[in-house]
Amino acid sequence: MSNHLKDLKLKIWRQSGPAAKGHFEEYVMPEISDEASFLEMLDVLNEGLIGENKLPVVFDHDCREGICGTCSLMINGQAHGPERSTATCQLHMRKFKSGDEIVIEPWRASAFPIIKDLMVDRSAFDRIIESGGFISANTGGAPDANLIPIPKSVADAAMDSAQCIGCGACVAACPNGAANLFTAAKIAHLNLLPQGQAERYKRTEAMVETMDEYFGSCTNHGECEAACPKEISIDVIALMNKDYRKSKLKNRKEISRN
Numbered sequence: 001m002s003n004h005l006k007d008l009k010l011k012i013w014r015q016s017g018p019a020a021k022g023h024f025e026e027y028v029m030p031e032i033s034d035e036a037s038f039l040e041m042l043d044v045l046n047e048g049l050i051g052e053n054k055l056p057v058v059f060d061h062d063c064r065e066g067i068c069g070t071c072s073l074m075i076n077g078q079a080h081g082p083e084r085s086t087a088t089c090q091l092h093m094r095k096f097k098s099g100d101e102i103v104i105e106p107w108r109a110s111a112f113p114i115i116k117d118l119m120v121d122r123s124a125f126d127r128i129i130e131s132g133g134f135i136s137a138n139t140g141g142a143p144d145a146n147l148i149p150i151p152k153s154v155a156d157a158a159m160d161s162a163q164c165i166g167c168g169a170c171v172a173a174c175p176n177g178a179a180n181l182f183t184a185a186k187i188a189h190l191n192l193l194p195q196g197q198a199e200r201y202k203r204t205e206a207m208v209e210t211m212d213e214y215f216g217s218c219t220n221h222g223e224c225e226a227a228c229p230k231e232i233s234i235d236v237i238a239l240m241n242k243d244y245r246k247s248k249l250k251n252r253k254e255i256s257r258n
């Protein structure tokens with residue numbers, strides 16, 4: 001097994017708190033293994049800093065398996081770094097060459113304020129989910145899967161949307177700081193399935209309007225799709241826009257009936 005070692009220079013954004021002025025600090029990282037993950041490389045850095053009685057670099061992580069969506073680094077100007085369809089925790093140092101300088105920043109978006117160093121507050125995503133990203137109808141016990149026939153193409157599209165891990169790379173990559181890909185993925189995975197129909201239009205209206213309160217507007221740059229570690233297609237945004245237009249009509253009719 002190859003285990004090439006490389007010498008790297010890191011330029012990392014350090015910021016002591018939300019209101020503090022941030023700055024870049026440089027660190028020399030000798031003999032980093034090709035097989036180390038990007039976050040393991042940061043662990044090595046932090047062990048060294050702690051050993052020198054210095055404050056470690058704060059960064060988000062949890063599963064380190066590309067599942068939870070917690071990791072969130074802008075690496076050399078790219079959300080999650082240079083490997084497509086890969087979350088930061090799944091990025092390996094073999095992607096870099098010895099002598100490289102790697103610039104590491106937090107997500108840059110006004111809806112995601114910096115908490116400390118590389119950690120940002122992504123609770124604006126929670127506000128969108130709280131406004132309708134669930135099914136509240138009591139459906140009883142889990143029915144036999146075969147009782148609700150769902151065409152495979154529909155099930156596949158819903159499951160593709162459900163892959164969104166809510167990391168926020170789409171927002172960080174968007175020049176407008178828009179959250180349309182995230183919101184549309186969360187809407188699509190419920191709106192496409194039979195179980196999501198009862199609240200389809202209420203959900204869509206509420207989630208889109210909550211999104212608009214916190215995030216910028218989509219102007220079809222497509223950067224979100226390129227940055228998404230789960231390859232969510234911007235097609236879901238078209239579905240969301242269509243459902244949103246319908247929701248304005250249907251929800252208004254419902255209000256005037258009551």
Ligand code: FES
Nearest residue numbers: 064068069071089
């Ligand atoms: S740490 Fe969970 S997806 Fe990266």
